Amino acid sequence: MSTGGDRDRAAAVREDPDVTAPWEPVSATAPTAVSASTRRPSLDDESFALVLGAFVFVGVALVAVFVFWGRELPIDGRGSLGEFTAIAGGIAAAVCFALSRLLPRRAPDPRTDPDAARYRWFDLIALSAAHGAIALLGWIGVATILDHSLVGATVFASPAVVLTAAAAALSGYLSFLSGANLSPRHLSLVLAVFLVVGIVSAMLSAADPQWWQMNLSALGMTHDISSLTFNLTLIVSGVIVTTIARFGTASLPAVTPADRRRRALVRTVFVLLGVLLACVGIFPVDRFFLIHNTVATGMAVAYAIMVIGLPWLIPTMPKVFLALGFTYVGAIIVLALLFATGIYNLTAVELIGALLIFSWLILFLRNVQTIGRVRASAHPELSAS
Template identity: 45%
Template sequence: MTDAQRAQSARRDAASSAPALREEGAAIIAGAAGFVLTALVAVPSFWGQTLPIAGPGSVSQFAAIAAGVVAIIAYPVGRLWRREGLTPFDSRAPGVPRSRTSAADVFDTVVIAFAHGVIALLLWIVLGAVLADAFQGASVYALAAVVLAAAVAGVTAYAVFLSGAGMDILRLSTVLAVFAVVGILAAMLSAPDPDWWRLHLSALGMTSSVSSLTFNLTLIVTGVIVTAIARYATDLRDVDDPRRRRGLVRVRVCLLLIGVLLAGVGVFPLSVSQLLHNVSAVGMVLVFALLVFWVPAALPQAPPAFFVLGYVFFATIVGVLVFFAIGYYVLTAAELVAGVLVFSWLIVYLRVSGAAQVGRATAA
C-alpha cells in the first residue's frame, strides 16, 4: 500500500469514527450533568446523617429515585442530540426526507423514556438490597452517600443517553424485554403474600401494595410499548406485493391488539373486573394464535426457523392449557409458561423484523 493509499484509509477511518466519538463525548457530558445535579440535591438531604444501605431513607433508595428521574430526562436528550426530533428512532428509508415529528412519535418517545426510568429505578433498588445483605449492619456517612448517589445517577445518565442516541428497533426489543422481566420479578419479590403463586399470576395485581402497583404498571407500560412499536415493526413503505401488504396489515393489527389486551390485564386486575381481566388475558392468547399463522405472509424473507419457532410455541401453549384443564398444572404455571412464550416470540419477531429492515436499508 502506498503512502497516498494509507493516508486515504486513515482519513476514511477518522471520518467513520468521528460520529461515534462525538456521541461518546456527549454521553460523558450527560453523565457529568447527572452527577452534579444529583450531588447538589443529595448534599442538603444527607448533611449530618448516617444512612443505611437499603430500605426507607437509605442511600440506595435515594440513588434509585435519582437514577430513574435522570434516565427519563437523558433518553429524550439523547434523541434530540441525534437531531431526529422526539422520535423513538429514525425509521426512514434511505434517501427519504425527514417528516415532521408527529404526536404519536412524541408519545412513543415519552413511553420509552419512562420505561428506561423504571428499569433504572428497579435495578438500583435490587442492587442496593444485594449490597445491604453483603454488608449487614453497615451504614454510610454523608459524604460517601453523596458520592455514591451522584455516581449512580451519572452512570445511568451516560448509559441512557447512549441508548437514546443509538435507539433502533433491535435495541428497543431488548429494552422491552428487560423492562418486562425486571418489573415482574420486582413485583414477585416484593409481594406481601409469599403464597401468591398458589392462586394465579394475576394475584400479584389484586392488592393495594407497591408490589401490585409495580405489576400492573409493568403490564400497562409494556402493552403501550408494544402498540407503539407495532407500526415500526410492520413497515409498509416500498411494499408493492398485495399479498405481503395484507399480511403486514394483519400483523400490525394483531400487535396492536396484543398491546391493548396486555395493558388491559394491568388496567383491570381481578379485584376490579374479573370479566374484563379474563377477556384481556384469553384474548391475547387467541390473537397470538392468529399472529403465528399470519406472519409468514408478512415477513417471507425471515428464516424458516423463525416460523417453526412460532408453531412450536403455539403447540406448547395448547399443551400447557390442556395440562391445566386436567389438573396436572396449577393456573400460575400455565399463565407463566404461556406469558413467557408469547412475550419471547414477540421479542424474536421484533429482532427479525429489525434485521430485515437493516438488510433492506443496506441493500438500498
Template identity: 45%
Template structure:
C-alpha cells in the first residue's frame, strides 16, 4: 500500500517529465527543419555574425518563450504566470478565467526565459569559440548541434514553467539579471567602461548597451508584476480576520506593494533612459529606486510579521551597507562604479530574498481567526 502512495505522489511529476520530453522533441524537429536548409553546404563559425552560436541563441530564445507559455497552458490553469496557492484557488480572480494582468505577467516571464536563453547561448558560444579558435562546424554537425541545444532549452524551460511558483521565480529573476549584466560587461566595446560608472554600459549603440538596458527594463517589469503576488493580502492575512493587528498588516502590505511597483517602474526607467539620453530621468530613476528600497526595509516588518527575525536584520544590514558606500563615494574613497554596483547588488539581493520569504509565507498554513462558539471551546 505504501508503494501505491509513493506512485500517486510521483505521478504528476512523471507526467510533467513526459510532456517536457515531447516539448523537447518538438523543438528538436523544428530547429532541425529550419537549420538544415539554412546551413546546407556551409561551414559555420562557432560565434560571431552568421555563426552557429548566433542561430542557436536566436532560435533557443524564441523556443524558450514558447515553451514557457506551452507549459503554463499544459497545467490547465490557463495563462497564469505560476501555480496559484491552494488557499487562493477559490478566491477572487484566481477561481475563474485568467485576468488580463495574469496574461501580461505570463508573457513577461516567458520573455524573461527567452532572453535568458538568448544571452546564455551567446555567452556560451563566445566561450567555446575562444576554446576552439579558428574552428568551423560543418553544416550537418551544425544542424544537429543546433537542434540538440534547442531541444534541451525547451525541455528545461517547460519544466520550469510547470513547476513555477513565487520562490522559483525569484531564482529566474536572479539568473536573468546576472546573465544580462555579465553579457553587457563581456561585450562592452570599451574595456575600460568601469572607469566611468556602471551606467556607461548602456550609453552606446552596441549589443552590450542593448543587453544592459533590455535587462533592466524587463527586470523592472517583472518586479512590478511580482508585487501583486508577493503582497497578496488574501494569502498572508486571513480575509475574515478583523483584528487590529490584521488590519495593520493589510495596510502595511499595500504600502509594500506600492513601493515594490515603484521600484520596478524606476528600475525599468534606468534602462529606458540611458545616461546619454536623459541624465535627469536616469538619475531620478536610480536614486528613487534606492530611496524606495530604504522605505520598504522598514515597512516590511509590519507587512510580513511571520518572517524570521534574520530577514529583518538582513534588511537593516543592507540599508547600512548602502549608506556606508554612499559615504565612501562622497569622501572619494570609492569610485562611482563600485558604489552603483554594490547598491544594485544589495537591492536585488534583498528583493530576491523577500520574494522567497514571501513565497514561503504564502505556502505555509495560515492561522484562521477563531470566531463563534469555537472561540470559547477549551483545547482540552
C-alpha cells in the first residue's frame, strides 16, 4: 500500500531523476525512488572531493620530492615527469572512485536489487579500473603532446613536484565526483571518454607512424607503450560493457516472467559483447591471428543480433532509436562491401565500425534511463512498500 512518504520519494525522483544511485535501479520489484535522507547532498560531495583532492596533493607531493630531488626530468618516456604523473593520477583516480562508492549511503540494498548486492564488488573493481585507466592514459597522452611541442625540454624538480601533485589531485577529485553521481547516462560518458582517450593515446605513442596502412589492430602488435595502451583499452572497455549488462538494464521492466526473460537475454548479449571485446585485446593479431579475427567478427555479429532483436526484447524502446540501430547495421554492411572491393582499407572500416557500435551502446544507455524515468513518472505506485 502506498504511503505519503512513498509519494514524496517518487516526486523527488521525478524532479531530479539523474541522481538515482546505481545500485538502487528502477525495477518492478524495487522502489523507483531514493529518499532525500539516503542521498548525499551535492554540496557535501563537492566538499568531500575537495578535501580528498587536498590529501592526494600532499601525499603525491611528498613522494615526488623523494623521486624528483636533484633531477631534471624529461617530459615523456621512461623515468619522465609524464610517466610518474600518469601512474600517480591513475592510482588516485581508482582509489577515489572506489571511496565514493564505498560510502555507507551508497551501499546496495539487497531488498531493492539482489543482483546489485551480488555483483557489487565486480562493478566496483571494473569501474574503478576504468577511471584509473582514463587518468593514466589521459596524462600519457598529454605528456606525449607536450613532448612533441617542446622538443628537448626538461623540467626542474620543484615545478615537477607541483605539476604531478596537482594532476593527481585533479584526477582524484574528478573521479570521486564521478562515483558520487554515477548513473546510466554518466556511465555512457565514462565509456566514451575512456575509449577516446585510450585509442588516441595509443595512436600518439605508436612507434610505427604508418600503422594505419595495415589495420587498427596493428596498434596492439608491438611491445611498446602503444601496444600496452591499445590492448589495455580494449580489455577494460570489455569489462565496462559487462558491467553495463546489469547496471544499464536494471530499469527495464521485469513484471512478468516474459519481461524477466527478455531482460536476461539483453544482459546476456551485452556480456557476450564485453567478453569478445576484451578478448580482442587479450589476443593480439600478430600472435593469435585466428582467435583475434574470430572474436572481432563475433563482436560484430553479437551487435547485429542485439539490434535486430531489440524491438522484441525491449518493446518500449523509442522507434527512432530502433531505426538508428538498423541504419548502423546497414552502414557496417556497406563498409564491409567497400573493403571487399578495395575502396576502403581495413583501418577505415574498423574505425568507422567501432565508432558506430560504441556510439550505439552509449545512446542505448541514455535511452534505457529515459525509459526508466518515464515509467517511474507514469507509475509512482510501483514505489509502494
